[in-house]
Amino acid sequence: MKEILVVYWSGTGNTEKMANAICDGIAKTGDKFVLKSVDDASADDVKSYSHIALGCSSMGAEVLEEAEMEPFVESITGLVSGKKLLLFGSYGWGDGQWMRDWYERMDATGAQLISEGLIVNETPDADGIALCEEAGQALAKA
Ligand SMILES: Cc1cc2nc3c(=O)[nH]c(=O)nc-3n(C[C@H](O)[C@H](O)[C@H](O)COP(=O)(O)O)c2cc1C
Structure with missing residues (x-):
């Protein structure tokens, strides 16, 4: 386990x-x-895990939230090579560009992304929740 x-x-x-x-x-x-x-997490937390899920909604103009998530993601880019990674987040009026950019950024670190990133429009409905549960299972089995 x-x-x-x-x-x-x-x-x-x-x-x-x-x-x-x-x-x-x-x-x-x-x-x-x-x-x-993320305000309770540190780069040190990431070091001891082989499987990690990172979530952030689309903020600004198709970017990660800039005060807390962006610095956290930057702080771990050198620490996730070889780790299994799931990215997820909710978006509004865009088309998911923030997730495509985030995927490329994390892929470049050598992390093993288990999918292209799970995105849900605004509040997840029952189907969205089911997709999230499936993604959690897939990460555990990766
Ligand atoms: C300041 C701000 C900026 C946003 N920028 C975007 C954006 O660039 N693209 C997009 O699709 N949605 C954008 N949204 C919508 C949010 O991503 C969307 O409401 C999402 O469901 C919020 O999820 P959260 O409650 O987990 O933060 C923005 C919302 C806010 C408040």
Whole structure:
């Protein structure tokens, strides 16, 4: 049994709902999870995990939230090579460009991304929650 780290930033709770559902999916496999809002997480946390999920909604103009998530992601780019990584987040009026950019950035670190990134429009509905649970299970099995 392994433990998986899930770190997220969420302004209005949409990405947080995704994070909770991803944790539910992990738990269904029998693995454990540690769920942290990014303000409680540090680069040191990342070092000891082989499987990590990172979540952030699309902010600014198709970028990561800049005060907390962006510096956190920057601080771990040298630490995730070879680790299994799931990216996720909620978006609004865009087309997911922030996630495509984030995927490319993390792919360039040598991390093993398990998907192109799970995106949900605004508040996840039942289908969105199911996708998050499946992604959590896929991360645990990766
Ligand atoms: C300041 C701000 C900037 C945003 N920028 C974008 C954007 O560039 N593209 C987009 O698709 N949605 C954008 N949104 C919409 C959010 O991504 C969307 O409402 C999302 O569901 C918020 O998720 P959260 O509650 O996890 O933060 C923005 C919202 C805010 C408040």
